[in-house]
Amino acid sequence: MLAAAPAVIAPSFAEWLDGVRAEAVQRGIRQEVIDAAFADATEPLQVVIERDRAQAEKVLSLEDYIRRHLTATLVKRGRDAYGKYQPLLQQVSEKYGVPARIIAGIWGVESNFGGFSGVRPTIRALTTLAWDPRRAEFFRAELFDALEILNRGDIDLSRLKGSWAGAMGQPQFMPSSYLEYAEDFDGDGRRDIWTSPADIFASIANYLRGHGWVAGSNWGREVKIPKDVADHLEATLDKRTGGCSATRNMTVPLPLSEWRKLGVRSLDGTPLPASDQKASLFSGTTRHFLAYSNYDALLEYNCSNSYALSVITLGERISRPPTAKGLLD
Numbered sequence: 001m002l003a004a005a006p007a008v009i010a011p012s013f014a015e016w017l018d019g020v021r022a023e024a025v026q027r028g029i030r031q032e033v034i035d036a037a038f039a040d041a042t043e044p045l046q047v048v049i050e051r052d053r054a055q056a057e058k059v060l061s062l063e064d065y066i067r068r069h070l071t072a073t074l075v076k077r078g079r080d081a082y083g084k085y086q087p088l089l090q091q092v093s094e095k096y097g098v099p100a101r102i103i104a105g106i107w108g109v110e111s112n113f114g115g116f117s118g119v120r121p122t123i124r125a126l127t128t129l130a131w132d133p134r135r136a137e138f139f140r141a142e143l144f145d146a147l148e149i150l151n152r153g154d155i156d157l158s159r160l161k162g163s164w165a166g167a168m169g170q171p172q173f174m175p176s177s178y179l180e181y182a183e184d185f186d187g188d189g190r191r192d193i194w195t196s197p198a199d200i201f202a203s204i205a206n207y208l209r210g211h212g213w214v215a216g217s218n219w220g221r222e223v224k225i226p227k228d229v230a231d232h233l234e235a236t237l238d239k240r241t242g243g244c245s246a247t248r249n250m251t252v253p254l255p256l257s258e259w260r261k262l263g264v265r266s267l268d269g270t271p272l273p274a275s276d277q278k279a280s281l282f283s284g285t286t287r288h289f290l291a292y293s294n295y296d297a298l299l300e301y302n303c304s305n306s307y308a309l310s311v312i313t314l315g316e317r318i319s320r321p322p323t324a325k326g327l328l329d
Contacts, residue, residue: 013043016131020143029147036157037123037147044128048120051164052129062284065306070314074108078318081113085197092185092198096205097215103204105315106301111170117194118162118172122146126166126175142166145175154182154190169193170200171207181207211300212293219298219312220279220291222267229263230288233281240280244303250291253278259290 011019017038024034060068082089082104089100104113111117126146129139146166150157162168168178171193182191185202192199209215225233237251254262256279260272264281279290282305289309298308 013131017041017127020127020130020140024144024147027144027148029144029151033147033150037150038127041124041127044131045124048125048128048164049132052132052134060306062306062309063287064285066310066313069109069310070317074112075314075317077113077115078104078108078314081108082318085201088198089201092201092205096202096209098205098208098213099315101315101319102208102219102298102311103201103315104318105311105313106204107170107200108314108318109307109311110172114170114197114200117170118164118167120161120164122160122162122166122168122175123150123157125162125164129166139166142175145179149175149178154178155192155194159194171204173203173207177207178203181210207301208297211297213297214294217277217292217294219295219308220289223259223272223281223288223290224265224267224269225288226263230283233262233264234283237281244299246282246299246303246305246308247280247296249305250280250282253280253293255279256290264288264290 021034021038025031082100085104086100089103092098092103093100107113123143123146126139126143130136130143132139143166146160146168149155150160160168163172167174173182173193178191178193181203182193183199183202183206184191186192186196186198188196190196190199191203193203233251240247240250240252242248256272256275256277259279259281260274264272266272277292279292280295282289282291284305295308298311299305301311302308
């Protein structure tokens with residue numbers, strides 16, 4: 001009879017953190033940065049682990065999600081902010097090729113137009129999530145990226161705060177996204193996504209451009225489909241594949257001319273353009289949408305159709321006259 005393998009004893013938090021410190025030194029992080037970053041990291045933050053375990057289930061329909069989250073108060077605040085920063089938003093839009101309303105929509109959804117971007121110390125949150133085994137590899141990499149941000153001097157440790165999951169600043173970038181996409185648009189030598197509107201807007205736009213947003217093309221369109229046609233398309237058309245659950249709920253892309261032949265119409269009932277532009281179909285409870293390739297860039301920001309359409313809808317509402325009608329009104 002074979003002897004039982006000895007049980008593997010996990011290292012204590014302090015032992016684990018010693019290993020993180022040693023690896024940080026190997027990665028070229030200055031010792032004073034390491035010492036300051038982990039000065040109060042004596043134990044994992046239980047509240048962060050609880051938040052990670054208790055993320056809300058996706059139970060709201062697409063339409064209900066948008067109605068609940070895009071409140072009149074948020075839209076009013078957004079119109080005021082959009083009016084204040086419209087020249088700067090337009091300047092960023094022209095450089096990066098992303099519409100001002102899309103940039104502002106993300107800014108609003110992520111931070112309430114700068115009203116709130118998180119108060120959790122980023123290093124403590126990421127240290128906890130990197131120690132916890134559930135997604136340790138992912139968060140360990142983000143922790144070292146956060147240390148690199150401090151090492152470069154982009155922000156002081158006392159200001160490095162964000163969500164419980166380590167998302168930072170008003171765009172709610174993870175540290176890896178910050179290192180790759182954050183921009184110093186105001187030219188002050190720092191990529192300040194916490195307080196600089198210019199850097200915040202440019203960083204959001206640069207992220208979308210880096211994930212495939214094509215200048216001069218829209219995100220997609222809302223369409224009208226008779227119920228029998230919608231049921232037929234749902235039953236017969238293949239769905240997309242991939243790691244993003246939102247895209248797996250979308251059909252494979254077809255040219256607009258093909259959607260036209262299949263009975264899909266513009267929202268006003270007129271035929272779709274006889275165009276070669278490709279789009280994927282997805283639906284809420286009562287509404288239907290054709291998504292162009294730019295829509296995928298929004299899903300890279302957050303893999304959720306409810307999120308992406310909230311951004312689009314909020315951007316439309318704050319950038320148009322209050323009496324105008326638009327998406328999901």
